[in-house]
Amino acid sequence: MKKVLFATTALIATAGMAAAEVKISGYGRFGLDYNEANKTVVGRSDTNITSRFRLTFDASTETDGGVTVGGRIRAQAENRDGGQGAATFSSPQFHVAYGGLRVNVGNIWGAIDSAPGLYLNTTSVGTGIDGMGFNSLAIKGAGFDTFTSAGAGVGGIEAIYSAGGFTGHISFSQQNGGAVAGSADGLQRTAIMLNYSFGDYFVTGAYQSADNGRTITKGGVAGVEADDDLMFFAAGADFGQFGATLQYAQTEEADSVTLAGEAEIGAASTLIGWVNSTDIDNTVTVGQTVTDGTAFGINYEYDLGGGVTFVAGYVQTAAATNENSVQAGLHFSF
Template structure:
């Protein structure tokens, strides 16, 4: 993380302002992904990086976040952020440019909670199970957790309100134009957590209910999620389960997901090794949409 303190005389002289910070944070990854029979190829290795005609492909992604924040003399905190993201298009092998909308967000926080406006995720987006692999194991169109969490998010949001008290937290999302809304309630005492969420899309009259939770028992951890959805008059259910075991710097994981939307159960096993300094080596292998999938690469945070 690189941190720049902007404490100019103009800022200090501003009414009610104690200090302002500007932070640049980010993450990146690089590696190789594999999807069985996704493309026609007589020689997979010859097509490394040319994913229009091969099963094996290079993958990289860069996510930079610019965050400005400050605190008033009365104790209110405020801030804004934008994302600068770039990655490779696995279908073409070409580079995707910077994110055009930059996901702008502005927030203010105090004893009343936190109010955020901008290009936001609905309240239920944070519910579900963790990914495995170095870059979300799956095909070009469907990740393993997409199967496990299908129907979880049906709406959109440009305003979120969050309030936490003790082990409880409540998050309410809404979109002032589309009139979508959602809510997520979380209870996390110690090594356990449980969350209940509801999301609604007013335009299409879609809705979903999600229940998720997790627990840690020493080196073992487990996560589970269940969603009941009604999308385009299609009712269904989806679920996912993940278990992990940590020994030293190595974490081993196994996960399974299924949904009425998909014909086949998705599953996979993965491993991640903490290299220190914000870097980790990770990989996974499994089956998604009845296709063998695998990845191996390095993740960085800075």
């Protein structure tokens, strides 16, 4: 399903200056969430409202030489599991772009998070209204950089180059937080992603190396970086009314495979089903955060027109208790 983002555009121009473009876009979503996992949380109902309202502000201008310079910030507020989330503003992302090259600084997107095939082709890029835990992701047990609406973000730099069907993306981030004054021993991540699209097919490969992050004990060795040696591969195809994506990821904690299939039903409905199989590394004895087993889910969307979509989703997790979640609600974009 292809989703159109409608943007309100204001053009501001003064004598002697290049025209500046300001765009405001965003979305809202709201619905009901039933989650069996909440039964084990004291004071929390298993059925709650889930909602989010997001505004994205983009501004850019162009030099006399044709170089685009711009920035982005985001504001959002949400409610999950019966708790009202505070309204937050993101830190800014700045960019410089020319031709097929774009460089982002600050609250970067991240090479891993930008990999085609990592997320589902849905309004939440997961299952249901709010992603429902994003159990469909093949990456398990490792963090990676992503643009965040909450606070400072990761603080990094990245370069994206596109030409024809090829896209290359490399990113680096550094978070302060070291114990020694003037040191740079906060979490650092370096990642690269390569994608090639040809006709209705694509293939993607990505890799991440990290330092000074969360550690685990693996194979009797303490201090192994959980975010290090993350590998991700994906391939997908669009067969007109049908589509499919296969993704594989390997982290320090687990190997994981996800197969997702998509079908357009009539002119307005889309059905996506996925299954994920995760095999944990049994030599991880301290710090293991990944559950071994199989999870699956199904997502249904009906386009009501005007940027409004009805969304319903079901997920069964890989937890030993095979916890079930169900969501239904509306998503609208503007």
